[in-house]
Amino acid sequence: MGRLPLFCDLSPQILAEITSEASVVKYARNDIIFRQGDPPTALRVVLDGQVGLTGTVSDGGETMVEILKAGEMFIAAAVLTEKPFLMSAVALQPSRILSLPGERFRRDVRERSDLSYLMLTSLSRHFRTLVREVKDLKLKSAAQRLALYLIGLTAKREGSTIVRLPHSKSVIAARVGVRPETLSRAFGHLKERGVIVEGNAVSIADIPALRAYCHEGEEII
Amino acid sequence: MGRLPLFCDLSPQILAEITSEASVVKYARNDIIFRQGDPPTALRVVLDGQVGLTGTVSDGGETMVEILKAGEMFIAAAVLTEKPFLMSAVALQPSRILSLPGERFRRDVRERSDLSYLMLTSLSRHFRTLVREVKDLKLKSAAQRLALYLIGLTAKREGSTIVRLPHSKSVIAARVGVRPETLSRAFGHLKERGVIVEGNAVSIADIPALRAYCHEGEEII
DNA sequence: GAGCTAAATTGACCTCGGTCAATTGCCGAA
């Protein structure tokens, strides 16, 4: 746990205290961790695997707001406000999830200023990614959002690369905010921009060009 | 300032310290307070008036992510992370804005656990409204989002009411995430649901029915 | 390897919301 980027700023001693009541649960692929509307009982941290957070309406509409990987914590806002979950969480891969009981966690946050400061900066960063999300949804096309997603998969900023898609295409479609059919077509559009798909391997011929495409017409970021 | 809901939990003494370097600036209608991409120099609080936060792309696309009224603080996340603004801020009405210099504010937050806890809960609530925003954008129609907006204007939950629109229709359109033309048509659709518009007065015949409409097909909130 | 199921792709069609243009209504200034 000390290796998680989230908590590595805390001293081992504090870390031990905070996690003294924590428990670890394993989930199989497609297991539901909690449902939209449930009361938040614990802060969760992904130890291994992948977790998807999806908002749903009963007529079948569903959207994946976030995909989390190992080391990321989630639902901090729900636990802190003690309000029902706005999203459901599902294990996209076999996963181990750490639970920090809510009552205890809220007390720790209230009493330990180092922890509350840590949570604050973490939530701030997270907040900004959500703002970006809102802007992208309103202002960018499906193909641009897909390009953004692909670029997020690599750390390289120059030349070309080949990335492996870490999820099934339908999960990616939900993440990008379109139907699977539209995702296929969006990949088709990106072919003209040097993106070639083979199974779950995607080769990007010109990273800067693709970056330029998805920020097309943008003033400043 | 002590009257602001945001800070009223703090003792007057602490409040005085925190605001010791604060300044107040007046803005006329349509004045730009800061631009997307600017570095964040200060946390802002709306004392009077209204402020809109808009994300823009240079090809003309623009979307209003938030509208703030008196008592609300904004851009906390940018100030805390010291990253450039993701949005521009414009005064929608003549406004007085309080500025808390960033460097000082970050120090206060780091050193005062009561302040950092306050910021944390405030940001958590804010975070959840953004999550709702993302879900609404992906899963609801323009008319449903307009209905949500209208319902947010009244505290009543039963019977009928008449609300005054607090902004021009074009501002509301941006807020709802559509073009002004589409807003007109959305109002047209809502007419069938007992919503009648006359200038900036809107009468809602059946509040529960309208609430049901915008949460149509939703499992749990 | 055969055969089954789920995922992915492709095509035809539709709908919502955007775009462009024309018209109407409203308000302030001369």
Next chain:
DNA sequence: TTCGGCAATTGACCGAGGTCAATTTAGCTC
């Protein structure tokens, strides 16, 4: 009062993405 300008509405049209259905492909088990 009349004019000018902006906000708002209305209509005609367009296009991105959704929907539905038909194939194709991939990943399985047996």
